[in-house]
Amino acid sequence: APSQDSLQQSETGKETEEQCFRIKVSAKHLASPVFKACLLGGWNESSTFLENGSTTLTVSGWDLEAFLIVMRIIHSQNNQLPRRVSLELFAKITVIVDYYKCKDAIAFFSDIWLDDLESKSDLHLAGAFSRDHMLWMWVSWVFRRDGIFRRSTAVALKYSKIHISSLGLPLSTKLIYQLNVDRERGIE
Structure with a gap:
């Protein structure tokens, strides 16, 4: 709401x-x-x-x-x-x-x-995780753009130095939880 x-x-x-x-x-x-x-x-x-x-x-x-x-x-x-x-x-x-x-x-x-947006995006040029990756994750989740979703989550898992948050976006709490579990596993 x-x-x-x-x-x-x-x-x-x-x-x-x-x-x-x-x-x-x-x-x-x-x-x-x-x-x-x-x-x-x-x-x-x-x-x-x-x-x-x-x-x-x-x-x-x-x-x-x-x-x-x-x-x-x-x-x-x-x-x-x-x-x-x-x-x-x-x-x-x-x-x-x-x-x-x-x-x-x-x-x-x-x-x-x-x-x-995708044609002008540097989503594939990772190197750092940013707020834009979470925005991409959000729009690709809602509009079922699997390729964009996979790329944005891959960047989050590989480059996020801190706990991944939803930034107030109504992303599934299960998704955010799983991203953080996978991120922690990747660090270990």
Whole structure:
């Protein structure tokens, strides 16, 4: 789920209010089973939705740019989508897609963006384990890119000098545990 904290630290160290997004939803585009459950499953929003055919949802905890990209894909606003995204932005998009379980709805764009990112990546040039390897591990896990997943985990196992963490990404705890077990075995 999105962060439950109402405040977060900014880069300057000052507390800032977390951004909330209000989105109007209708029955036209229920590409997410999470939205479908919210609108049809007895939640507070569902009564308004069933009466009016639309309602407003408030969501928070997401990167605004990433969230808007996902919403634009779901609502077929393709002319407003970026042709390329950074690995960082794609990882944020992937968190949202995973949470709302709408991977199929963005499959076309995720394939294009992943192919582009992979073609420019130095993932195969190991030598050091970095945050980017964890981002690659995350997006390849969700979008089932086995080759990328194997390369990123191989780099993690070979070059990580410290305990491997999920970096707050919703990677399986079993996966992170197993990576650390395998990493420790490799050190011995």
